[in-house]
Amino acid sequence: MLSGEQSSASGPGSTAGEYEGQAPATRTPTHFLRKVLGRPVVVKLNNGTEYRGTLVCLDGYLNIVLENSAEFLNGELKRRYGDTLLRGSNVLYVGTIPD
């Protein structure tokens, strides 16, 4: 269930070579996140809660909207949401999970 976390270090389908020769501006975390839009992600908050769902939208504060999301605490499903807005200030990380 937690297999998604291993893949969060590298971008979706990306390899280290993909960025070679590109301007530094295209290698920012924001650039990575833009590529993750519409994909299933796991968002962990500072309090340890995890949210899994489809990444609909996000901004520079890391405010995040997820679609068809589920809340996990200690790996246990707590609740399901349709659309949910997560406040950026609580976000620890955003990682991709395989489809």
Added chain:
Amino acid sequence: MSFTVGKGQLEEPVELLRIALDERVFVKLKGDRELVGTLHAYDQHLNLIISDAEETLQKAELDEETYEQIVRQERRKLQLVYVRGDTVFLVSPLLRHTGTFL
């Protein structure tokens, strides 16, 4: 019929709240507090004005004899409440909920 927002429809995340205005929303707050109520106003800090709200407060206590953890729920009604944005973890429009809830 799907109530979910199609991807690409939102310019920025906080816009989800514009769609949720005058609807019932679920809010998760600091300190194991949850609110369900009608959203009337919001801003970029996620300060919220919510009416006809019910607040649920989870309290975990240790049983003195068995040392078992007991989770107690306290509920109270709030007619109109201003929620300070920095206490907000999550906001979710209830109409858009799918599957199980609560």
